[in-house]
Amino acid sequence: MLIFAKRPPGFIFITMRKLYFIFYFSCCTAAATAQGTDRAVKVDSLLKLISTAKEDTAKAMLLLTIGDCYQTNNQDSASFYLEKGKALSQSLHFDKGLYYYYQTNTVLSYTKGEYAIARTNATQGLVLARKLGDSSKAVAMLNNMAIIQAYFGNYKEQLQLTLEVVRAVEKMKDSAKISGAYHNLANCYHNLGQYRKGVNAASYSVNTNRIVKQKNGYINRANSTLAQCYEGLNMYDSSLHFYRIAISESQRLNDKYAEGMIYGYTCNLLAEMNRFKEMLTTAQQSLSLSKKLQSRQMMAGSLFNIAYAEYFNRNNVEAKKYIYEALNIASKDSLKDELKNTYTILSYIAAKDGDFKTSLFAKQKADSIIAASLNEEVLISTTDLEKKYETEKKEAQIKQLEAQKKVQQLSIRQKNIFNYILLGGFISLLMILLMGLSNYKQKQKLQQQRITELETEKKLTATEAVLKGEEQERTRLAKDLHDGLGGMLSGIKYSMNTMKGNLIMTPENTQAFERSIDMLDSSIKEMRRVAHNMMPEALVKFGLDSALNDFCNDINQTGALKVNYQSIGLDSAAIDQTTGITIYRIVQELLNNIMKHAAAKNAIVQVSKFNGLLSVTVEDDGKGFDPVILKGAKGIGWTNIQNRVEFLKGKLDINSQAGKGTSVLIELNT
Numbered sequence: 001m002l003i004f005a006k007r008p009p010g011f012i013f014i015t016m017r018k019l020y021f022i023f024y025f026s027c028c029t030a031a032a033t034a035q036g037t038d039r040a041v042k043v044d045s046l047l048k049l050i051s052t053a054k055e056d057t058a059k060a061m062l063l064l065t066i067g068d069c070y071q072t073n074n075q076d077s078a079s080f081y082l083e084k085g086k087a088l089s090q091s092l093h094f095d096k097g098l099y100y101y102y103q104t105n106t107v108l109s110y111t112k113g114e115y116a117i118a119r120t121n122a123t124q125g126l127v128l129a130r131k132l133g134d135s136s137k138a139v140a141m142l143n144n145m146a147i148i149q150a151y152f153g154n155y156k157e158q159l160q161l162t163l164e165v166v167r168a169v170e171k172m173k174d175s176a177k178i179s180g181a182y183h184n185l186a187n188c189y190h191n192l193g194q195y196r197k198g199v200n201a202a203s204y205s206v207n208t209n210r211i212v213k214q215k216n217g218y219i220n221r222a223n224s225t226l227a228q229c230y231e232g233l234n235m236y237d238s239s240l241h242f243y244r245i246a247i248s249e250s251q252r253l254n255d256k257y258a259e260g261m262i263y264g265y266t267c268n269l270l271a272e273m274n275r276f277k278e279m280l281t282t283a284q285q286s287l288s289l290s291k292k293l294q295s296r297q298m299m300a301g302s303l304f305n306i307a308y309a310e311y312f313n314r315n316n317v318e319a320k321k322y323i324y325e326a327l328n329i330a331s332k333d334s335l336k337d338e339l340k341n342t343y344t345i346l347s348y349i350a351a352k353d354g355d356f357k358t359s360l361f362a363k364q365k366a367d368s369i370i371a372a373s374l375n376e377e378v379l380i381s382t383t384d385l386e387k388k389y390e391t392e393k394k395e396a397q398i399k400q401l402e403a404q405k406k407v408q409q410l411s412i413r414q415k416n417i418f419n420y421i422l423l424g425g426f427i428s429l430l431m432i433l434l435m436g437l438s439n440y441k442q443k444q445k446l447q448q449q450r451i452t453e454l455e456t457e458k459k460l461t462a463t464e465a466v467l468k469g470e471e472q473e474r475t476r477l478a479k480d481l482h483d484g485l486g487g488m489l490s491g492i493k494y495s496m497n498t499m500k501g502n503l504i505m506t507p508e509n510t511q512a513f514e515r516s517i518d519m520l521d522s523s524i525k526e527m528r529r530v531a532h533n534m535m536p537e538a539l540v541k542f543g544l545d546s547a548l549n550d551f552c553n554d555i556n557q558t559g560a561l562k563v564n565y566q567s568i569g570l571d572s573a574a575i576d577q578t579t580g581i582t583i584y585r586i587v588q589e590l591l592n593n594i595m596k597h598a599a600a601k602n603a604i605v606q607v608s609k610f611n612g613l614l615s616v617t618v619e620d621d622g623k624g625f626d627p628v629i630l631k632g633a634k635g636i637g638w639t640n641i642q643n644r645v646e647f648l649k650g651k652l653d654i655n656s657q658a659g660k661g662t663s664v665l666i667e668l669n670t
Helices: 036-050 058-069 074-092 093-109 115-132 134-153 153-171 175-191 195-211 219-232 238-253 256-272 276-293 296-312 316-332 337-352 356-372 374-393 398-502 507-533 536-540 544-558 576-598 627-632 636-647
Strands: 562-568 602-610 613-620 651-656 662-669
Touching: 036 374, 058 093, 058 627, 074 093, 074 536, 093 134, 115 134, 134 153, 134 636, 153 175, 153 374, 153 662, 175 195, 175 219, 195 219, 219 238, 238 256, 256 276, 256 296, 276 296, 296 316, 316 337, 316 662, 337 356, 356 398, 536 544, 536 576, 544 562, 544 576, 544 602, 576 602, 576 613, 576 662, 627 651, 636 651
Parallel strands: 562 602
Antiparallel strands: 602 613, 613 662, 651 662
């Protein structure tokens, strides 16, 4: 008979997943350090600010802070406020707020058991951290990605990422961050079975935390990891000591999720020590907490531990009740480890009751999960199979089961072998197909990338040809106007002045003659102005700085707009003529647009060159506009500006609001 007075030999169980520490290196809110009742008070004070807060970045951070405060004690509320903070940050294009959403939601998703979502959040958070140029934030997300790798069983990758984090924080010389990094390093060593190294790393984390007097945030989890490493070394008394410290710290910090998880680890340890009455009490505490947290995974593990303890306390009726509750949750939520554990202990409970058919069924189910990593179809069909088996159970007789036992075992073994062969063949075929598909998509991606590059190159070549042709034509026309038409008009003026001295005219004719000469002077000046605008002489002779200064002064003299021109680092800068002409045309077009459309009184033109970066800024105090309308703009002026910036391979940024003027920034490497 399968009745045990003590723990069955070789029985391995896992109540809950390992408690990793997903932490913040740089925190957007004070919520990262709010503890216990202080955290609750902080939430209450923050909630009062929501109704009066404006729809701006400050409110986005306020919502994210509230979500952060809720994450360890009310996951539903945490999700609600985090999603509101994300939506507001997206509408405001607030990258910093979006980063803190992904950082906090990574933690929340992980604690809820949504590991794929946590991995996606961590990846997006890392992208934003690098976009913001914040190394501390990037290191924090790398740390979280390492922890998530552990869930998927990629322990070597986890160790590599964690060691990268350790090296980074040691360079920062921040003891608090070093403490957190070593805590996660201890988790890596525990996963790889290197428990002595795990004890050293966890002890270093706890001691460093104590030295910097930051006994908060994660000291409970660091003590839990230290306890797990001692348990791996079979030093059970030390392990139990640190588990109890971890539970006490979790209660002080109001970290209910961690408290519930550590109860589960303590149950494992007490089972190893055959202290089943203490295990029952601890498991009941874990169950009570898991119901408050509404964590079904933690609930399934707690129910399993209660059933396990009741079984060894010789209370089979209670054990069976709790094991079926655990099985119901694990089946509905597709919790693989919990399913394996519940079926295993169910086989012992049923055997103790003499229900060999249920015992055999449960044992086969547990073995199937262990051997084949229970797939989705098995999880979905588990409930139906159980119902079918219960129907067959009523019709079958225990004597028939005993008589057919050997035949059934042989048949099951053959069927399993056949299933393994089929499964192996299917997996191999699937891998080949996936590899082929991946290779095909990669080739398509490379081809599309090459096509895009060629199209961009073609567009830039065409733009260059157009711009050069335009400047050549402007130069030719300017020269023709100045040397040809200008010379002719000057000659006519000279001839008329000569005629004036040789002619005798009435006063009326003299006045008309003078007006004609004045009009001729005006025509000559206008012709010279047009020629100058088409190709400024100062630009060719003296360079970009002088040409822009002259152009701005010319506008000032007209009185249409007051332009303040500033240049930094241009006096000694070498700028080739093509680049100089292109920038001159861009500034010319921007100022013309200001005079035509902005209704501005003042404008600033600033050109600077520093370390190979040339920056052009044009600002005005006009009426402003919505930059979105530029996407549908059909005017030649704006198109010319964009084409010229693309030709120079520069960056163009526009910032404008109604009634607040417009600022245009252009940056390019020279």
